[in-house]
Amino acid sequence: MATDGNDPDEALLAGVGRGEASAVRTLLDRRLPRILALSRRLLNDPGEAEDVAQETFLRAWKQARAWKPGAARFDTWLHRVALNLCYDRLRRRRETPTDQPPEQVDPGPAPDAGLLASDLSQRVEAALAALPDRQREAIVLCHHQGLGNIEAAAVMAISVEALEGLLGRGRRALKASLADLRGED
Template sequence: MAFEGEEPTDEALVARVATGDRTAFAVLVNRYGLRYRALAFRYLGDMARAEDLVQEAFVKLWTHAGRFDAGKAKFTTWFHRIVVNRCLDDKRRKKADPLPEGFDQADERPDAEAGLAEESGKARLRLALDALSDRQKLAVTLSYFDGLSNVEAADAMDMKLKAYESLLVRSRAKLRERLQAEKQQLFDALG
């Protein structure tokens, strides 16, 4: 997907998508598909659902690119909002019943134990994140996993900067409290 001269900006690509330019759309998908899939996965904890939601967000981009106003926001901030809204909508929907107990086979490979230990740490962090409210979890995800500045994250959440920073402080405090309690439980279990 080559363009003559310099690579076009995201905003220029969105303008071209609004005219039906499939090449411009493909460039945006290639630039940001993995980034937003990771965002959705961190928020939902389900890769298949994350992929579906990001695909839906890109379909929305294709059909509504003309609504993008480069004067109001950067493309990444606008598209973050679309993905976040899809995730929030998904969280509100009823969840499917879990698979029956013992459905998965045990992994007998030699390095399985090390993998499980690493996954256990990630799982503890995921559980601690899940204990946060949806808005707190989103604030932590945007700032620490997606690397957005506070201004960008506040825009993505459609909040004033001071309100976002206050939310982030409360989120970190609750996360720290949850992880400290878990750490103390682990030490108590050993003693």
């Protein structure tokens, strides 16, 4: 995917390639929160999400010197790296047999009415986690990461039409899972 040279991260990435500490700090400040949020939503494990974010930026630092401006937007490439690292961890989870089932979060309402907002957030996160992987990724990239359909499709290496199909199915599934919150059945 070619860009028109308007990648806001190109100058910072060049500074990172030269070893400029201020460029590293600025790029981390700009991109780390989004990569952490993506990883947390896909993995549902804050520790693993931090590991993925760290590995993502290590790869970015290694790539910084050889980065070819105009080949792709850095933010799109960074999301793709984080997504691939999340895929790897999710695959390992499926492949790792355990003697005991994992702890399950109680999906019921919180006992304290004052925690209603927290309960709502947990319900939404649980409904999101219950989506098939590709639908969840599309929803997270577009609605939580703020990527446009074209960028999200590029990150997922699919067509825009395929992304829109995933978004539609994911939204319908979320709406059905959370219908009781809106008084629908």
